Amino acid sequence: MLKLLSSSCLQSRTHHLTPSLLPGLRAATESTQPLLRVLNSLRGLSWKNPNFGGRVFFCSDSSDGSEKTAEVEVKTAESEVEEAEAKASSAIVSTNPRLEDYLTVLALPLPHRPLFPGFYMPIYVKDPKLLAALQESRKRQAPYAGAFLLKDEPDSDPNIVSGSEAEKNVYDLKGKELFNRLHEVGTLAQISSIQGDQVTLIGHRRLRITEMVREDPLTVKVDHLKDKPYNKDDDVIKATSFEVISTLRDVLKTSSLWRDHVMTYTQHIGDFTFPRLADFGAAISGGNKLQCQEVLEELDVYKRLKLTLELVKKEMEISKIQESIAKAIEEKISSEQRRYLLNEQLKAIKKELGLETDDKTALTAKFRERIEPKREKCPPHVLQVIDEELTKLQLLEASSSEFNVTRNYLDWLTALPWGDYSDENFDVIRAEKILDEDHYGLTDVKERILEFIAVGKLRGTSQGKIICLSGPPGVGKTSIGRSIARALDRKFFRFSVGGLADVAEIKGHRRTYIGAMPGKMVQCLKSVGTANPLVLIDEIDKLGRGHGGDPASALLELLDPEQNANFLDHYLDVPIDLSKVLFVCTANVVETIPNPLLDRMEVISIAGYITDEKMHIARDYLEKSTREACGIKPEQVEVTDSALLALIENYCREAGVRNLQKHIEKIYRKIALKLVRQGETNEPAVASVHILEPHQSKVEDVESGQDTAERNDNIPESLEISSSEQVSESSVEVNTVQTELPADQTQNPVDESTDLKGANETEEIQESEGTKTVEKVLVDEESLTDFVGKPVFHAERIYDQTPVGVVMGLAWTAMGGSTLYIETTHVEQGEGKAALHLTGQLGEVMKESAQIAHTVARAILLEKEPDNPFLANSKLHLHVPAGATPKDGPSAGCTMITSLLSLAMKKPVKKDLAMTGEVTLTGKILPIGGVKEKTIAARRSDVKTIIFPSANRRDFDELALNVKEGLDVHFVDDYSQIFNLAFSDD
Numbered sequence: 001m002l003k004l005l006s007s008s009c010l011q012s013r014t015h016h017l018t019p020s021l022l023p024g025l026r027a028a029t030e031s032t033q034p035l036l037r038v039l040n041s042l043r044g045l046s047w048k049n050p051n052f053g054g055r056v057f058f059c060s061d062s063s064d065g066s067e068k069t070a071e072v073e074v075k076t077a078e079s080e081v082e083e084a085e086a087k088a089s090s091a092i093v094s095t096n097p098r099l100e101d102y103l104t105v106l107a108l109p110l111p112h113r114p115l116f117p118g119f120y121m122p123i124y125v126k127d128p129k130l131l132a133a134l135q136e137s138r139k140r141q142a143p144y145a146g147a148f149l150l151k152d153e154p155d156s157d158p159n160i161v162s163g164s165e166a167e168k169n170v171y172d173l174k175g176k177e178l179f180n181r182l183h184e185v186g187t188l189a190q191i192s193s194i195q196g197d198q199v200t201l202i203g204h205r206r207l208r209i210t211e212m213v214r215e216d217p218l219t220v221k222v223d224h225l226k227d228k229p230y231n232k233d234d235d236v237i238k239a240t241s242f243e244v245i246s247t248l249r250d251v252l253k254t255s256s257l258w259r260d261h262v263m264t265y266t267q268h269i270g271d272f273t274f275p276r277l278a279d280f281g282a283a284i285s286g287g288n289k290l291q292c293q294e295v296l297e298e299l300d301v302y303k304r305l306k307l308t309l310e311l312v313k314k315e316m317e318i319s320k321i322q323e324s325i326a327k328a329i330e331e332k333i334s335s336e337q338r339r340y341l342l343n344e345q346l347k348a349i350k351k352e353l354g355l356e357t358d359d360k361t362a363l364t365a366k367f368r369e370r371i372e373p374k375r376e377k378c379p380p381h382v383l384q385v386i387d388e389e390l391t392k393l394q395l396l397e398a399s400s401s402e403f404n405v406t407r408n409y410l411d412w413l414t415a416l417p418w419g420d421y422s423d424e425n426f427d428v429i430r431a432e433k434i435l436d437e438d439h440y441g442l443t444d445v446k447e448r449i450l451e452f453i454a455v456g457k458l459r460g461t462s463q464g465k466i467i468c469l470s471g472p473p474g475v476g477k478t479s480i481g482r483s484i485a486r487a488l489d490r491k492f493f494r495f496s497v498g499g500l501a502d503v504a505e506i507k508g509h510r511r512t513y514i515g516a517m518p519g520k521m522v523q524c525l526k527s528v529g530t531a532n533p534l535v536l537i538d539e540i541d542k543l544g545r546g547h548g549g550d551p552a553s554a555l556l557e558l559l560d561p562e563q564n565a566n567f568l569d570h571y572l573d574v575p576i577d578l579s580k581v582l583f584v585c586t587a588n589v590v591e592t593i594p595n596p597l598l599d600r601m602e603v604i605s606i607a608g609y610i611t612d613e614k615m616h617i618a619r620d621y622l623e624k625s626t627r628e629a630c631g632i633k634p635e636q637v638e639v640t641d642s643a644l645l646a647l648i649e650n651y652c653r654e655a656g657v658r659n660l661q662k663h664i665e666k667i668y669r670k671i672a673l674k675l676v677r678q679g680e681t682n683e684p685a686v687a688s689v690h691i692l693e694p695h696q697s698k699v700e701d702v703e704s705g706q707d708t709a710e711r712n713d714n715i716p717e718s719l720e721i722s723s724s725e726q727v728s729e730s731s732v733e734v735n736t737v738q739t740e741l742p743a744d745q746t747q748n749p750v751d752e753s754t755d756l757k758g759a760n761e762t763e764e765i766q767e768s769e770g771t772k773t774v775e776k777v778l779v780d781e782e783s784l785t786d787f788v789g790k791p792v793f794h795a796e797r798i799y800d801q802t803p804v805g806v807v808m809g810l811a812w813t814a815m816g817g818s819t820l821y822i823e824t825t826h827v828e829q830g831e832g833k834a835a836l837h838l839t840g841q842l843g844e845v846m847k848e849s850a851q852i853a854h855t856v857a858r859a860i861l862l863e864k865e866p867d868n869p870f871l872a873n874s875k876l877h878l879h880v881p882a883g884a885t886p887k888d889g890p891s892a893g894c895t896m897i898t899s900l901l902s903l904a905m906k907k908p909v910k911k912d913l914a915m916t917g918e919v920t921l922t923g924k925i926l927p928i929g930g931v932k933e934k935t936i937a938a939r940r941s942d943v944k945t946i947i948f949p950s951a952n953r954r955d956f957d958e959l960a961l962n963v964k965e966g967l968d969v970h971f972v973d974d975y976s977q978i979f980n981l982a983f984s985d986d
């Protein structure tokens with residue numbers, strides 16, 4: 001039993017032993033005895049351990065000196081059991097020498113711990129001589145040796161575990177040196193087995209070295225030590241031993257390592273003697289080698305028990321620390337794990353209770369829920385794809401990338417408004433009201449839109465039309481698009497295709513790409529939530545040219561009513577019906593719109609505004625919206641008509657009104673600042689009111705009406721505004737405020753008002769009840785520069801009266817119409833030197849046009865003044881000012897001829913005349929474009945007479961009256977008519 005306990009304990013306590021001992025120890029501790037066998041062995045019976053093949057089983061009682069030891073060679077075969085038992089019984093009358101007969105023994109050094117009687121200990125014997133001697137003694141049936149703990153080297157610390165280096169030195173010790181290093185008290189050890197250099201020892205009884213007999217191998221003479229006699233019934237001894245036992249029990253509670261062994265031991269404590277208990281406790285304790293040696297050397301049983309108690313108590317403490325360390329580490333490691341486990345359990349429980357579904361199920365449910373209301377309207381092929389994808393989603397691993405792709409795809413598919421159309425409003429009257437509400441003028445544009453709505457009403461749908469609004473910037477193309485949506489009660493979505501070069505922007509990416517997205521159209525449908533929005537495609541004339549596909553062709557598929565009923569987005573991969581979408585495009589020039597696209601559009605051109613229109617727009621729309629945006633009340637500001645007119649004529653002459661809007665905003669911002677500054681200068685006075693004592697002010701008020709008036713006389717005029725405010729709020733406070741105001745503070749408002757005076761006049765309007773003073777900022781023609789600076793836009797007219805060789809032409813650009821001058825001068829004259837030098841960044845067409853003009857002019861001059869050789873003999877220079885602006889086009893042909901003839905005849909053309917028209921070599925005048933823009937531009941430049949080609953008469957007639965008003969317009973077919981108009985004397 002003792003062997004089992006000790007061996008098991010040794011196994012559990014391997015940390016006390018050096019690694020070199022471990023293999024042997026493990027071999028010795030591999031057996032685990034069932035409890036019953038332990039009991040038997042305790043009672044002194046020998047027992048064969050079938051698991052302990054080839055090893056020696058030991059049971060001894062060496063304490064009383066009457067040796068009944070049996071040494072049994074254990075054999076694994078069952079048949080040998082009886083033989084072994086016979087041997088054991090025969091050992092009682094053994095002929096072998098008794099233990100006390102071993103008085104001269106081989107001395108075995110134990111480097112780590114002493115060997116306690118009753119315990120196994122495997123050791124390594126490196127000395128071949130010693131090993132041979134041990135083997136020899138085993139053979140001689142005297143397998144006993146003395147095991148003695150080695151003393152530490154004199155200078156070493158016993159608490160520090162020696163390394164393998166020190167261990168090596170131990171094995172090198174020999175003879176006297178070794179003898180001197182051995183502790184005197186050791187143990188008579190039975191050599192249980194020798195395997196290679198590993199020798200297993202079993203401790204029997206205490207020995208004391210008396211003298212050295214032989215040096216190599218070290219052999220010593222020993223005395224056998226006996227415990228001092230003690231009283232078994234001594235209470236102190238009993239108590240100490242019980243304390244040892246109870247401590248061992250406590251250790252058992254905290255340390256499961258000892259549980260089996262100590263339990264067995266304590267159950268059978270009666271079989272042990274006190275000295276044996278002390279040895280047991282010390283052997284299994286974690287005490288250091290000197291402490292253990294002390295127990296071994298102690299022959300007084302009580303003292304030995306006390307020493308052991310100390311050791312086991314310490315063990316108890318260590319075991320507690322060990323437990324707390326283990327607990328802390330376990331807590332640290334497992335808290336995360338536990339959290340995870342608990343979460344998983346929670347999920348499982350919730351799922352079980354139907355409270356929550358897992359991610360996939362929840363997702364699927366979400367998508368199903370989303371598509372359910374649309375199921376009836378949704379096209380079957382889309383439903384099929386959605387169902388397939390939902391099934392696929394269930395099969396996919398949630399962490400896989402494919403899962404995410406499918407999820408996103410389903411997200412898009414289910415979010416689209418399949419068959420969900422908003423009710424269209426075809427009420428023409430209402431539409432007209434809305435259009436008028438948002439935009440001034442644009443009558444023809446509005447008319448066209450109303451026509452379109454009317455057709456929609458009759459047909460029941462407004463599908464199949466692409467409106468293209470073309471015109472210079474800032475004429476309201478985008479905003480009218482928004483108004484149309486409002487008039488039709490459709491959702492509005494705008495996207496600009498200016499510079500767009502990637503087809504994927506329109507048609508989407510294929511789903512195989514990472515980060516694939518559907519095209520703009522699908523995004524539009526998702527964001528508006530209806531399948532029939534009004535989509536405004538801005539800047540369609542600035543569509544880019546991509547290398548990976550042509551965006552124009554993609555737009556064609558999108559816009560073409562024939563194709564877009566089955567528009568296929570690459571990402572969505574299911575056809576979408578876009579036939580109900582109303583497309584409105586905007587462009588500055590229609591020429592750059594790809595032809596196939598232009599072909600499908602209904603172009604409505606917006607030419608730009610004349611001054612009168614701009615006045616209206618500024619007054620009724622821009623001013624209103626800007627005033628609101630700046631938080632200014634209508635009564636706080638007045639912009640005179642003359643100021644507005646000056647603003648339009650001198651600052652914002654372009655066709656659109658965006659610049660005008662910017663200027664108005666600028667004016668209103670400045671007004672806002674002025675009003676705030678004024679307000680703030682009034683505020684300190686108000687603030688100081690609150691520190692007054694009410695009773696004090698009241699008295700002053702009642703008593704000194706006269707006083708107040710007097711004091712008021714001393715206050716600067718401007719301050720009276722603020723003081724009158726105070727009066728209106730509480731007449732009581734006025735006096736005190738004024739008397740309390742420091743001199744510099746009273747001065748401030750004066751400065752402010754003088755400051756304002758230069759810019760505007762400040763008026764004070766007392767409201768009827770006299771409660772508030774309203775400051776009004778007046779913006780008139782004079783003060784305009786204070787708000788918007790000096791005019792940046794100088795008149796297009798360079799000449800009041802065009803000199804000889806200079807004629808005004810009319811041009812048309814993407815920015816609207818404009819006037820331009822054609823200037824000609826002669827460089828040198830001489831027979832046959834006729835030549836024409838051109839400058840002014842003219843394009844090819846314009847250069848050709850100049851050559852034609854030169855030829856035609858020569859012909860006309862020859863006809864009109866046959867004696868004038870000027871054109872035939874002169875080197876001329878023709879220039880079109882604004883040299884930085886590239887110009888091209890044939891419409892300046894007639895202007896050039898007139899300019900050349902004016903120079904040749906030395907006769908200036910009629911005052912305030914402008915002309916436009918392409919000329920053929922025979923002098924015929926061909927039509928031009930942009931009649932409205934040109935007319936507006938001519939009006940802006942104060943032109944009185946305009947010459948247009950006859951073919952443009954219709955365009956002109958279509959113009960609004962206010963555009964045509966006051967103009968002397970002539971339509972010509974042939975240049976001779978122009979000649980008459982330009983050079984006639986009347």
Ligand SMILES: Nc1ncnc2c1ncn2[C@@H]1O[C@H](COP(=O)(O)OP(=O)(O)OP(=O)(O)O)[C@@H](O)[C@H]1O
Pocket residue numbers: 438439440441442471472473474475476477478479480586587588617621622657658661
């Ligand atoms: N006839 C009008 N009546 C009232 N406001 C107008 C009118 N025309 C233009 N505006 C205003 O002018 C501003 C500029 O208009 P918008 O942005 O629509 O110009 P656009 O023609 O689309 O210019 P771009 O070609 O540069 O896009 C808008 O605030 C718009 O309300």
